[in-house]
Amino acid sequence: MTDVAALAGVSHQTVSRVLNNHPNVRERTRVRVLAAIAELGYRPNRAAKALVTGRSQIIGVVAQSSTLFGPASLLAAFGIASAEAGFAVSVASIRQLDRASFQEAVERHLDQRVSGIVVIAPVETASEAIQSVAEDVPLVMIDGDPTVPRPLVTVDQAEGARLATRHLLDRGHETVWHVSGPGEWFDSRGRIEGWRRTLTDAGAEVPPILPASDWSAASGYQAGQMLARMPEVSAVFAANDHLALGILRALHERGRSVPDQVSIVGFDDVPESGYFIPPLTTVRPEFDEVARTSLRLVLEHLSEDCPPPVTPRHVSIPPVLVERNSVRPPH
Amino acid sequence: MTDVAALAGVSHQTVSRVLNNHPNVRERTRVRVLAAIAELGYRPNRAAKALVTGRSQIIGVVAQSSTLFGPASLLAAFGIASAEAGFAVSVASIRQLDRASFQEAVERHLDQRVSGIVVIAPVETASEAIQSVAEDVPLVMIDGDPTVPRPLVTVDQAEGARLATRHLLDRGHETVWHVSGPGEWFDSRGRIEGWRRTLTDAGAEVPPILPASDWSAASGYQAGQMLARMPEVSAVFAANDHLALGILRALHERGRSVPDQVSIVGFDDVPESGYFIPPLTTVRPEFDEVARTSLRLVLEHLSEDCPPPVTPRHVSIPPVLVERNSVRPPH
DNA sequence: AGCTTGATTGTTAGCGCTCACATCTAGCTC
């Protein structure tokens, strides 16, 4: 920086001002400094800046390491959104979302003086851990616990479930069965709630839930083996596409044809779901929008000076129904 | 740090020594310092350390943002491996892996004084971009161009392809057709090469390749529509599981049964592949091992002082065949 | 005792930046 200053014939402070777009710099000076920067190939040292300002241009993300489609998509989308806003993303992948791992991850981020923290926290164990993070840390949750008093951005699970269930009802099914995701996921709960409310609102009977123990096709297959044995089952809303895939296979094995005898709707719109047999009608969450919104919330948190927002905002991003061929056509 | 030093009755430098596990600290002193650290809840400021040492405990990853199974798994695995080694991971997701985006991502990492850079660089456009990174930057490629003189860790694509092709041949198929991945991916090339060599080594005829334009089930479906029309096709090696899924569907639509009339092997072992119809025999890359190895290479790069390694190491991690039901049983 | 040795601890400087403040200029008013 001193070299740049010398070459431009100004003080280091003026260089700093140019770098940070401070208003009071004469245009002529600015150009001269910029030229010197270019000539010397100077790149500011972010560590030094972080040291003095107390924050780096980094956003810390805490996420359970997984290749599950939802979290992975969210992470990818968030990375893009941050890069566009000029923030680096430091990811702390943790194996288990338990209190200890979580706290360690947050603290590591804090040591690095991240500007803010985003937690992809779809399961319960995360929420109690979040409580233990100091209030003044700018933290926003994605897909987290709505009862925790922190800004939260989620896919509108209930709305997605409503879309799916309503679609099935509209096609003339008397009721809709539900294979739910694992109970500790907020996603599962939201989808159950949306499904149930849609049924009761429509005056339809609410059949018992078939709970899956994880999001895998294997679990879907298990549930499917039950569903296939029950002649009265004509419509199923699966909590995600992979569960739906397993159900599809179980149904196929027992000769129950989709969509002629049974209609199915999934959730997630995984890229390959259009090529299941048959192509799966599903609900597409808008991950990009979720990512952008959560980034916006963190950044707002930063710009607002001292007082933390009184009402932590909750934002739900409504998903969209993608119609394919796993639901019987209107007659 | 000064507070800790005062409380422990030592100098700040001794605190620093304890923190960095320097040898010459008396045990009694060490304990006292540790106690003071605990009592004060002191956490070292990594930015300050990065400033003075010139490197942060961060490893920068450059990856094309995508939810493709391979890259996503690699990224997740690398995150875990780094966390275990005490390194934070800063991810620069870029939309396009072109020279400009790539260079910007690398420079951003360099500004942050990352300890090393890992590039998940499965396509050609990345390799020329890598050439422009200064030689002395510790950089290792994952799944990158073998002709670039940089340390490289890859899944052993050719070996995986050999496993798949050999398996099909062993089950009595005269030859094996191949639906390849997009041409600009090194993965595709390695798999093609392994497939072709296995066939020629076995004296089998080498049928024309059906190239897919991307890794999607949609592309697999297109290729499958061709394959289904050719009665002589009895065995197919698909360059990944999602292509295989599309092929499966095309075959199913035209009444060609798998595995009775056509056998298929995929690549990737995506979690749901066991629930395709029929369950897919596939090749499982050892992503964890790839991640661990690449981390090891970066860290070696660091410890070796000044002289960069003369021979950049290339490491291939052999994958494993996972047998399921998409290949006809031995007669 | 006087000297060396090595282990342990303290002292000083400075990494590259930003902040708070001091200074300087030009343009205005009266």
Place this chain on the structure above:
DNA sequence: GAGCTAGATGTGAGCGCTAACAATCAAGCT
């Protein structure tokens, strides 16, 4: 022309840490 303002620039300190060196001390030797 003195006095003021506001914009443009410079100065000095210090963020929290580590590297290099200096200082201390106990132990072992001649």
